[in-house]
Amino acid sequence: MNNFEPVIGLEVHIQLNTETKIFCSCPNSFGDEPNTNICPVCVGLPGVLPVFNQRVLDLGIAVSLGLNCRIAKEFIFERKNYFYPDLPKDYQISQYMVPLGSDGFIEINSRKIKIKRVHMEEDAGKLIHTQNGSLVDFNRAGVPLLEIVSEPDIFSAQEAYQYLNELKLTIQYIGASSCDMEKGFLRCDANVSLRRQGDKELGVKVEVKNMNSFKAVRDALSYEIKRQANVLSKGGRIYQETRLWEENKQKTIVMRSKEEAHDYRYFPEPDLVRFFVSDSQIENAEQSLPELPPAKRKKFREFYKLREKDSEVLISNPKAAAFFEQACRNRDDFQNIANWVIGPLQEALNTSSIGFEEAKIKPADLLKIIDMVADGGLNNIAAKNVLAEVVNTGGDISEIVEKKNLRQVSDESSLEEFARQAIEESPKAVKDFYSGKENAIMFLVGVVMRKSKGRANPKIVKGVIERRLKNAQS
Numbered sequence: 001m002n003n004f005e006p007v008i009g010l011e012v013h014i015q016l017n018t019e020t021k022i023f024c025s026c027p028n029s030f031g032d033e034p035n036t037n038i039c040p041v042c043v044g045l046p047g048v049l050p051v052f053n054q055r056v057l058d059l060g061i062a063v064s065l066g067l068n069c070r071i072a073k074e075f076i077f078e079r080k081n082y083f084y085p086d087l088p089k090d091y092q093i094s095q096y097m098v099p100l101g102s103d104g105f106i107e108i109n110s111r112k113i114k115i116k117r118v119h120m121e122e123d124a125g126k127l128i129h130t131q132n133g134s135l136v137d138f139n140r141a142g143v144p145l146l147e148i149v150s151e152p153d154i155f156s157a158q159e160a161y162q163y164l165n166e167l168k169l170t171i172q173y174i175g176a177s178s179c180d181m182e183k184g185f186l187r188c189d190a191n192v193s194l195r196r197q198g199d200k201e202l203g204v205k206v207e208v209k210n211m212n213s214f215k216a217v218r219d220a221l222s223y224e225i226k227r228q229a230n231v232l233s234k235g236g237r238i239y240q241e242t243r244l245w246e247e248n249k250q251k252t253i254v255m256r257s258k259e260e261a262h263d264y265r266y267f268p269e270p271d272l273v274r275f276f277v278s279d280s281q282i283e284n285a286e287q288s289l290p291e292l293p294p295a296k297r298k299k300f301r302e303f304y305k306l307r308e309k310d311s312e313v314l315i316s317n318p319k320a321a322a323f324f325e326q327a328c329r330n331r332d333d334f335q336n337i338a339n340w341v342i343g344p345l346q347e348a349l350n351t352s353s354i355g356f357e358e359a360k361i362k363p364a365d366l367l368k369i370i371d372m373v374a375d376g377g378l379n380n381i382a383a384k385n386v387l388a389e390v391v392n393t394g395g396d397i398s399e400i401v402e403k404k405n406l407r408q409v410s411d412e413s414s415l416e417e418f419a420r421q422a423i424e425e426s427p428k429a430v431k432d433f434y435s436g437k438e439n440a441i442m443f444l445v446g447v448v449m450r451k452s453k454g455r456a457n458p459k460i461v462k463g464v465i466e467r468r469l470k471n472a473q474s
């Protein structure tokens with residue numbers, strides 16, 4: 001294994017979140033009744049003409065720029081011909097000779113991984129296999145895709161994993177796709193070959209398909225690298241083929257060999273005109289790009305001065321990062337706010353199984369909770385209680401605190417009675433305390449916290465108990 005270096009290239013398809021399909025006005029929406037979002041254009045009936053959706057070009061340019069690509073000033077579409085039951089026209093309208101974007105890169109671990117091309121194309125339909133035969137749903141036919149192809153410039157399974165995460169994040173910040181793999185909005189195929197350390201020439205490449213998560217891509221590549229190294233070190237040879245990742249068995253199996261590879265007979269799509277992209281169009285797109293992960297990381301490090309780990313957690317979720325940044329306006333306790341967003345707020349969201357996008361809480365609400373905890377109006381337990389409610393329902397924080405009777409009890413007189421009861425009911429803890437086990441006092445504090453239903457101020461409780469125990473002793 002040590003004698004070989006893996007070389008990996010990735011081919012990613014993302015589904016663009018436009019309102020309508022790429023060449024007709026059918027809705028681009030997921031999960032509808034089969035064959036309801038179709039028309040003569042997207043099912044390829046005779047005599048129809050495609051009309052290019054301008055929004056696809058806008059998103060394509062934005063993603064290409066976000067991936068540091070050069071934009072083609074003019075382009076055409078081409079027909080990629082093949083027969084498959086989910087492809088009604090028997091060809092897919094795609095881009096071949098001149099892709100929309102080319103020569104880009106994604107930076108991982110201070111290294112630029114080259115991106116060869118970004119091109120626009122239409123999706124095919126979807127086959128659904130049942131016991132009584134196969135059915136086809138054309139709702140997805142004509143949905144706009146971007147295909148993003150890296151150069152064979154990735155040298156480990158882990159690096160492939162990082163590349164995919166950064167690619168997804170970039171697209172999510174641009175807002176071009178949710179990249180939800182479970183819905184098929186992001187699909188990834190990988191090419192992997194091995195060569196002897198120091199060799200310039202690439203080895204025979206194997207294509208791996210059928211990975212349903214970034215982790216599966218990493219696992220499949222790790223497996224395939226080991227398999228190929230094993231074959232080569234025994235003097236065997238690698239065949240150019242397509243292999244499928246079998247998640248259950250954690251191995252790849254042969255799907256088809258090179259002999260069966262397609263010849264797509266590309267030719268220019270005669271039903272669409274040649275398209276031109278002006279300099280001002282590119283300039284405008286560049287100016288309207290949002291802040292992307294590399295710039296965000298720099299800002300989170302240099303301006304907010306967050307711990308790197310916390311910064312990564314926030315940036316990996318664009319909605320969480322936006323929430324954090326809104327909360328930081330007119331404040332300077334950035335790390336404290338980050339702790340609350342990543343800690344108690346994220347916990348409350350997890351408990352309710354909702355994401356930042358569905359949560360009803362506003363940044364101002366979180367700040368109010370933070371400030372109430374700081375000035376003693378709420379303790380941490382009560383704060384979590386309030387968060388659990390406000391993420392689901394929204395509403396005024398003060399009202400929720402009053403309604404749920406959560407205001408922290410800090411005045412000593414109200415706590416005296418709880419402390420008296422706790423001491424009376426816990427002779428063992430009292431004995432332990434007198435015999436020098438200072439920690440026994442925390443047990444008593446816990447009893448008071450329960451009795452006060454979590455509302456007592458634990459610091460003050462501790463003082464009250466300590467004083468009572470010492471007075472009783474003297």
Ligand SMILES: [Zn+2]
Pocket residue numbers: 021024025026037038039040041042043142
């Ligand atoms: Zn249609």
